[in-house]
Amino acid sequence: MKKPVLILISFALLCVLVFLSACGKDTAENNPTAGLTKVAEGYAAGAAAKVELYTKETTLTSGYTRFYVALYDSVSGNRIDEAHISLTPMMDMGSMTHSAPYENPVSENAEKHLFPCSVTFIMSSMGGSWTLKLNVHNHLNNKEGSLTLPLTISEPVKSRQKSFTASHNGAKYFISLITPSAANSKVGINDFEIAIYKKASMMSWPADSSLTVSLTPEMPTMGHGSPNNVDPVHTGKGHYKGKVNFTMTGLWRLNLDFMSGGSVADTTQYFDVEF
Amino acid sequence: MKKIIPFLFILHSLTGRTQTGFSDSSRYIELKEVTVPVKNGSSRQQLVRFVRTGQAASLEDIMSRIPELNLLRRGSYGMEPSIRSLSSGQINVLIDGMRIHGACTDKMDPPTIYIEPVNLDRMEVQTGNHGFLHGSAIGGSINLAVASPSCHAVSKISGLFSSGYQSAAQAFYESLQLNYAGPRWSLLGSITGRKAAAYRSGGGDKVAFSQYEKINYSLSAIYQYNPQTRIKLDFIGDNGWNISYPALPMDVGYAAAGIASVSLEKENPLKKITRWRVKAYANQVRHYMDDTHRPNVPMHMDMPGKSQTAGLYSDGEIRLNSRQQIRFTADLSLTYLKASMTMYQTGQLPMYMLTWPDNRKDQAGAGASWQWQADSNWSLRATARIDLVNYTLRSQEAKDHISILGFPDAARSGFLKNISFGATRRISPVLKTNASIGWAERMPTASEYYGFYLFNAQDGYDYIGNPDLRPEQSLLGELNMTVQGKKAEFKLGGFYQYIRRYIMGRINTSYSSMTIGANGVKTWEALPYAILTGIEASLVWKPVDEVSLISTLRYTYGKTNKGEALPMIAPLKNLSALRYQPGRVFLQAETEQASRQQRYSLAYGEDATAAYTLLHVRSGYSFSLWQKKTDLQAGIENILDKKYHEHTDWGNIPRPGRNFYMQLLMRF
Ligand SMILES: [Cu+2]
Secondary structure, three states: OHHHHHHHHHHHHHHHHHHHHHHHHHHHHOOOOOOOEEEEEEEEHHHOEEEEEEEOOOOOEOEEEEEEEEEEEOOOOOEOOEEEEEEEEEEEOOOOEEOOOEEOOOOOEOEOOEEEEEEEEOOOHHHOEEEEEEEEEEOOOOEEEEEEEEEOOEOOOOOOEEEEEOOOOOOEEEEEEEEOOOOOOOOEEEEEEEEEEEOOEOOEOOEOOOOEEEEEEEEOOOOEEOOOOEEEEEEEOOEEEEEEEEOOOOEEEEEEEEEEOOEEEEEEEEEEEEO | OOOOOOOOOOOOEHHHHHOOOOOOOEEEEEOOOOOOOOOOOOHHHHHHHHHOOOOOOOHHHHHHOOOOEEEEEOOOOOOEEEEOOEEHHHOEEEEOOEEOOOOOOOOOOOHHHHOOHHHEEEEEEEOHHHOOOOOOOOOOEEEEEEOOOOOOOOOOEEEEEEEEEEOOOOEEEEEEEEEEEOOOEEEEEEEEEEEEOOOEEOOOOEOOOOOEEEEEEEEEEEEEEEOOEEEEEEEEEEEEEEEEOOOOOOEEEEEEEEEEEEEEEEEOOOOOEEEEEEEEEEEEEEEEEEOOOOOOOOOEEEEEEEEEEEEEEEEEEEEOOOOEEEEEEEEEEEEEEEEEEEEEOOOOOOEEEEEEEEEEEEEEEEEEEEEEEOOOOEEEEEEEEEEEEEEEEOOHHHHHHHHHOOOOOOOEEEEEEEEEEEEEEEOOOOEEEEEEEEEEEEOOOHHHHHOOOEEEOOOOEEEEOOOOOOOEEEEEEEEEEEEEOOOEEEEEEEEEEEEEEEEEEEEOOOOOOOOOOOOEEEEEEEEEEEEEEEEEEEEEEEEEOOEEEEEEEEEEEEEEOOOOEOOOOOOOEEEEEEEEOOOOEEEEEEEEEEOOEOOOOHHHOOOOEOOEEEEEEEEEEEEEEOOEEEEEEEEEEOOOOOOOOOOOEHHHOOOEOOEEEEEEEEEO
């Protein structure tokens, strides 16, 4: 009469073991930087923090670039999930320097141990050298420090970054294609997102929400467009979201017209996507 | 294009088959050698003898001679049948009761191309009010009943060899059929090859891109379990290549079809269920369309397609008593379709899209037709059928395509109801009339629901599917009259059909055409209604035993709710044949006439079609070779070498000019 009980218990134990080992595996797979590429790292000395910089892409190219910052205590190696990070991108062209549009992490609390932020590299490293300065205020020890990381920005196969001088006010606008990309495009309805920045000075590149955008995709090789696209509208911080429909694979040109109220800002810009 | 024509077509009505006196617009075109005893010399029964022809003719030739049928022609191959100007999803085209869907988005491959007349037992054309028994359709049915092995053959092994040639397309036709008749098992196998070069049209010009080559093979086996029960296995294979369509911008590099079925058949005239059959079947069609060989193509394009159908059906007949009988059917089928297009531009990634986003149509239906011979003067018939149809897109990729059109959820289902009543009255020994009325519905096709930029070469528009379509509905009234004399039979019929939610392409200016050079985009939309009305008449006259005359006349008038002409409607047409057969030799003269068609659909890219008159002569000689009957036939079609085209021919491509043909049929 005892044997069945023993078997049952050992079976239950086995189940628990399997469950635990599966759980362990799960946490290993829950590595927050899985699938991301580390593009730079260093120490923010004053904040006693190690800084690691990640992106989804394997190489950095000019245009809107989303970064994921991971912070570690420089002594214990433990993750720092509460910090205040601010960015300063800088381009040194020898004769002059200028900054670029950027987005600091929205929260001082990490999102899955990472602090998402962005920099829009308005040109590649062909014309000079890019650096990204991160100022870190470590909320765990209330210390502050910074570091500057050099970055190499190459030119993408299809440009994701355009600029124009608006005809209605003479200001210079910088347009970045965030999505779709060759990697995430499909035949069907695709999310469309751009970010618009205005150049206020060499050091100030604020997000712009004053323009209205209309989107007209076409296949330049065939001369046709696609139906039922949704013009991008401003959703905050210079980001405009809409929908672009691809009726087939191949090379698509996403024509963009920009209006400011009733007057034309620019009608010459486009992004090419080939998938 | 006309192939070798049967030396006389026959219009053999249902009345002759069931002998119950029902007279309506169904036709059973017997194509095998029929051994109906010639009894009392009535014109119809005498004419049954003429049926034993046609093995060397193509099915399209036979169809073109049936008054209710028209052929939509895009090339000399793959003409699409239409019944009283309704086609495609509006009619059922079945092979031995099986559903089969073409794999071509451009309708290059109607199911009729898979049946060689040598494999055909009979063609059942059911127009009008009883044409939906085997599938919800508003325009009727064509069923191609496939030949069975002959179990009672005199010799164990028998066969038929036929060979033909025709000059206009320098076309060759070779066919071999072998029959084995054993005590339990019997087998029938056939192989047929056709090869046609680009044909010469009237006046002598070659019509480029009109050639084709194909091979068709079939095997049928019967196991006779007991005198009433048999098991039947059927396979038909068909491979075509180098097929060109002068009216289309694309050709077919390769097309293949495989059609297989197994059935159990029971027949016992003494039982209540006199005939019963259950059949399981599957078929697959592959179609590779491209424009590699066309000149001046801006961009090379491949358009492969695939269709797969599996189904199960059962049908039979119940004799309630000597005066009442019921034909019933129950069936279900699954049809999967997928077609894509890839275009190539050097230096760029290929451009790929689904033209038929992969989809499946599931269908289940049941129907019955009740016939009652009330007394010697009255007979009644009622037919009803219901169908449940469900369409689904089968992949995320397909759903993504259709979501562009504004349909995130494009699965559709329908419940279709069909019902009809008919009455036949014998007014006098020579005069019979028949009247019927019916309601029928049909589901939109996969192209009409989900077609994705399908180019129509006739009107030059890209067509876009519309999942918002609802079933097309039809109310049809029909009147027929038969005068049956001792030496002549005259039939006259008229019909009036009101089609609600008639599905037609409408220009959609908010879309830009995909095909380079297209005029724009059309979306399938439902007109509030359309009207089709017409008359059909036929005369069979046999003044003396050696001479017979057949003449058919048809006219159809179609209009939209706005009074505009419907597309693809043939004008007034007459076909007449006079045959003289003193003995082993026969001579036949034929005329084929069509009036000018001035009512045409401008919206569908049509124009007026000129009238024409054609003259054909045919001759034949039968003799015994090794104690078997051998036939030698020869003739000239379009003797006047008239350059002409029919109104239902796409692109006004001229038809073949003067064509000399000969054929040999040897039995052994
Ligand atoms: Cu095709």
